[in-house]
Amino acid sequence: MSALLSQDPIRPAASGLKGAIHRAFLAALPSVFAVARRVWPIPGLGSFRAVTRHDDVREVFGTDTAFRVPYQPNLNVITGGEPFFLGMDDTPEYRAGVAAMRRVVRADDLPALALRTEEAASNILSHAGGRIDVVDLARRVAFDVVAPYFGVPPPAQGRLDVWATRLFEFQFASSPKDIALRREVDEIAPAFRALIDAEIARRKSGGAGAGDDVLDRCLAQQAAGDPWYTDPQIRTSLLCMVVGGPPQWPMVVPQALEQLLQRPEALEAARSAAQASDDDRLRRIVLEAMRFDPLGPGLPRIARRDWSIAQGTRRQTKVRQGATVFVAFSSAMMDDRRVPEPRRFDTDRGAHEYIHFGYGLHECFGKHINHACLPRLLKPLLRHPNLQRAAGKEGTLTKNGIFAERLVVTF
Amino acid sequence: MLQSTLNVPLEVKPESCSRLSALIEALRQREDTGPFGQPDNFSRVMRDIPTLHFMSMSVFTAAEYDPIFILEANFDGQPGVFWGQLEAAFGPDLREMLRCCKRPLDEDGPLYDAVTASDSRAPLAPYLEARTQRPSVFHHGNRGLTRDRILQEAALFVAVREELDDPGRPGPSPYRGRSATEVHALLRKAMVPAHPWLGMSAPPRISRGERLLDILRLVTFAVLLLLAFSLPAIVVAALMPWKAYVLLLLLVATATGLLIYAKRAPLPGTETSAGPNLTRLILPKVPAILGIVAAYVVVAALVLTPLVSATSHLLAWLGAGNLPATPGDAFWPVARAVLLGLLGLLLVILPGLVLWLRYLERHDSSHDAPHVDERLLREMVRREDWVAQNHMGSIVLIKPGVLRSIIIRAGHLGLGLVLRVVATDGYLGTMRTVHFAHWAFLNNGSRLLFFSNFDHSWDSYLDDFIEKAAGGLTLAWGCGVGFPPTRFLIYDGARHGRRFKNWALASRAVSRFWYSAYPTLTVDQIERNNRIADGLRRPELSEVEARAWISDL
Structure with missing residues (x-):
């Protein structure tokens, strides 16, 4: 079957011994990091290093002059070779790209986006019959809200969420040895680009858009003569935004809810905040819940030159040019040297204690969208007084690699 | 509750001293945005460094040494967490300040290089930690009360006063003519809805x-x-x-x-x-x-x-x-x-x-007429007495010799340990004006640093000390070069009131940046608020307890 017609956003998990080892490894990572932070904060072998402490994670993320992102090769596959700022160094092109997207993805859109998220979640829940898989809920809401915001329509055949999630996996969580995934990506990426190209062409030929979505704004900038907004540039930006953003929601939202379900007091606080429509309080609760099971264990960086991490300290470690450094931001958020009582669920933490969406040059572009929308996605569910886990195994979150797979609740 | 007092002394490049002072001054002007003690004043510090009680930044100049920049901090909890919060709040400012300081000659040199290199993004907290100086003696007024608890109980006090004195209430006050236990019960009922924490038992101040x-x-x-x-x-x-x-x-x-x-x-x-x-x-x-x-x-x-x-x-x-x-x-x-x-x-x-x-x-020789820089004195005076509290920092040279060296080290160590055991009621003996104060040795023990955050004016603060604890003051400070003549370690010394004050004044520096999380509260008022809050936490008081409790209202 063509990858374009796949109905499964997440590919089947590896089975057998390989799958079991992979699952056990991911499950053991928080404990491994806890030990590493104490006894070997910058572990590694050969040209691979991991940083586990809060200070070192911030140093590597923050020092983009010494550590670059490794995204460009895979991005090239997705974008067809068109440049996008996610893969760039801090160059004029990078700054121009970020500035251009900030002109069309505006801070004052956030209240409407958050409201749309809440309404979409409410709507799905009202037809769910008191039982829902939160992973599916988050995925549907994410693509119902974010894709139209950017002006990306669903494909005539196939599913946008499947396409985007597959490309997301390829970009952020794949192995070069995964030939099967690469084969799917080689089908999906051109189709995705063609889908956006067709929409651009349709709009330019007079077809109506949503009125004021990001694509409309890009085309308005183009019409006004801004040279940055070429058709390929617009297509690439929209493609990368939809691939990079919405697939995160079905990962972190169920993970956050799972953490709340494990903590009755925190769940009660979240319910109260949802009932009182105290969105800021709910945002704090959800961010804190995410700290216990964030988007992923970490992100890679490549040393662009020889560098000493934690220079001048006893853990100072030299990395050679070209070395891969795994930046364990999940570990950083549990480092009691900088995060007070990290095992305590504390909704009054300082913003600097969270590194959910990266830090520095390549901090997630959609961070503010996530902050505004993720709590609102959970809000309608939390408002139900009878929210609880479904009976049996499906009432506990299961994962497939770094992806949340299933968490069924009743309400 | 663990509370920490420490300072970070950093030698300043002589040519960068003016720039450093200007940077500290700019930071103060940015944060000190309104009348001292008003809610929006230092609001960023209040929000981003929620563990902080008092903090100061000063630059001390001396003829014998290059200038020294000292960051003093008094806060709740572990230092590592505090440094992280401080960096999040003032990272770029602090990095610029560090660039005005000398590179340490010891093993911290590479760390200094990492944090001060051009375009450095290395975290500052490890360097500040590495250069932290622990006090030789310290005192925590209102010991065991966290910043948040102090603020919480101060807000409760205001609410209690408003409830008791409500001019908008029709008819006679419901508290008039009631027994102390009845007033307690009524007031508790009125306060609990807005202060739900009164329903919980208070954490012990000292475990x-x-x-x-x-x-x-x-x-x-x-x-x-x-x-x-x-x-x-x-x-x-x-x-x-x-x-x-x-x-x-x-x-x-x-x-x-x-x-x-x-x-x-x-x-x-x-x-x-x-x-x-x-x-x-x-x-x-x-x-x-x-x-x-x-x-x-x-x-x-x-x-x-x-x-x-x-x-x-x-x-x-x-x-x-x-x-x-x-x-x-x-x-x-x-x-x-x-x-x-x-x-x-x-x-x-x-x-x-x-x-x-x-x-x-x-x-010994005493310094009876030490030189006081008029310009600095004016600056110090200009910054004092705006609120109930004030701040002072002082550095003096330590007299040489084996005996003095042993006495001051053993004396400070013992005094510090005694204070921890004895000063547990929020006060420093009979002195009720000291919030956070500490001594520390600098420059391989050749200089003695003193910082204090205290109530009322500098003059009355020292008078209080001279009157009630001249012996202790002489014991702790008598090793300072130029200190008024002492006898048997604890006699005379600080009792030479005027000479002692002149000597202390000459050793001071301008507190260019000084922050207090509760600038309008005296040590006494904080203890009073705490007694009122503790009383209201309890569902019932006996008549004797209630009478004692109501006297604080």
């Missing part, structure tokens, strides 16, 4: 573990100190027949006592009117002292017995001694030697040290 540790530290220090000072006497006592030993002690003690007596008088013009009466201080405590002596002898004997036994075994094995002594055999001889050693300490060693000290005191 049992912390208290036990404080006492254990003091006892350990006392035993080790006595043991160390009496060790020469213990050795002599072990080698001599006890009668001969006691006779020798008496002879030496008589000679030393006569010499001390001869030198006891103050030098002409240096006597002050009053001083602590040691006899009156010590006499009532004789039974306790005897108990402590007995405990010391037992503990010291227990510590030394295994050492003696092990040594005798070693000597026997080497063929240099008689039969090895078992710990059981060695205990009583060791205990006797410890007791005789203590006697030697009291009759010979201590008097000998006092005589030596008295010799030094009689040859």
